[in-house]
């Protein structure tokens with residue numbers, strides 16, 4: 449309901465307008481309308497186009513804003529002259545939407561000004577104030593932008609540090625093994641030449657090659673011995689070598705023990721080659737066994753490197769569409785690989801146990817895969833750091849009605865009840881200066897809720913903390 453507007457005197461009694469000139473008040477009187485709202489009436493709805501600038505004349509208003517799915521009251525006032533609605537007229541060029549909802553909670557009247565026209569007038573009347581206000585807004589946007597970039601860089605930095613560390617170990621192992629391999633192969637060539645010069649008969653050589661094949665196969669299948677077992681095995685072998693006058697046999701003993709060779713096999717070797725060739729044959733076979741296990745090491749190391757590179761590729765979503773149908777397990781697995789360095793202490797011992805409880809029947813979901821990986825990174829990183837070097841990290845997936853559920857659980861001390869809301873606030877952290885930015889959960893929340901229309905919650909008691917992400921199974925209209 450609206451009636452024609454107010455006199456100059458009435459307008460000047462509102463603090464916003466007290467210093468205006470007569471012709472400015474004329475404009476306001478001509479363009480403004482007095483609007484009445486009954487108790488409970490909706491004056492403005494957050495997110496809808498901001499068409500009116502409201503000044504409270506009489507009554508009480510209540511202002512709310514949606515915060516993480518809850519409508520939070522941010523103001524309640526009966527102060528005559530307060531304003532609400534399209535309050536960014538100085539900085540927005542008519543495309544503003546209401547930043548909060550406003551309700552009348554008693555019979556309430558407002559002076560309502562049309563936002564687009566009032567905006568034009570405001571700028572003509574107060575050009576300098578307009579510049580200053582725009583400066584403030586621009587400054588804030590710049591700050592947000594710089595912080596956003598910094599966030600991304602930090603995430604990237606942490607990740608590439610982790611990845612570099614992870615790649616370094618297998619790469620160094622492969623280099624080391626390759627150098628040893630070169631030495632052993634040279635040694636083997638020399639031994640073979642020596643055996644041949646010793647007039648070894650072709651049948652015997654063939655027999656030796658057979659034994660070599662058997663031993664080499666054995667290397668791959670040899671059961672892993674405990675430290676005590678292999679020391680015992682080496683002792684037995686050393687005794688055998690001593691009995692047969694083989695000098696400097698300790699390195700041979702170590703190599704043969706590792707390959708699972710026992711004195712029984714050495715006896716049959718002896719009966720095949722005889723005393724004359726025993727020493728040469730043993731050393732030659734030693735080289736063969738060693739080269740085999742070195743090649744195994746190189747294979748392991750290079751496989752590990754390509755697994756890491758594959759995970760990094762999947763993690764970064766290089767060359768892939770940002771929004772696509774994905775299997776959530778791929779992202780979870782690659783994130784775990786990327787963070788695997790954090791599961792170990794500085795000596796490389798595994799200190800955090802990882803349990804995957806995946807429901808493999810979970811259908812593919814439409815998602816921003818790269819962004820979800822950031823969510824998994826933040827949640828897993830938080831879980832690991834909450835456990836302070838020991839505990840179990842459980843990643844669980846499940847189908848829940850029309851949503852996919854991903855739970856990141858840890859056995860750390862948990863989130864105190866009074867902090868459960870605050871941890872999602874930007875910059876809220878309990879970590880020391882330089883350790884945490886307090887942005888991890890804020891970013892994750894925005895990705896899950898705003899980008900995917902999902903839900904992010906925490907359930908926590910000491911020893912059992914679960915961050916639960918729920919994601920829709922179907923494409924969302926504006927995703």
Ligand SMILES: Nc1ncnc2c1ncn2[C@@H]1O[C@H](COP(=O)(O)OP(=O)(O)OP(=O)(O)O)[C@@H](O)[C@H]1O
Nearest residue numbers: 830831834862871877878879884885886887888889
């Ligand atoms: N799994 C968890 N167990 C206990 N507390 C947690 C857990 N995850 C998060 N928190 C609490 O929430 C706070 C905010 O987490 P958030 O990820 O937003 O920032 P941060 O981890 O402190 O910093 P950053 O993520 O930038 O390294 C943490 O400081 C911690 O107090």
Ligand SMILES: [Mg+2]
Nearest residue numbers: 826830888889
């Ligand atoms: Mg964090």
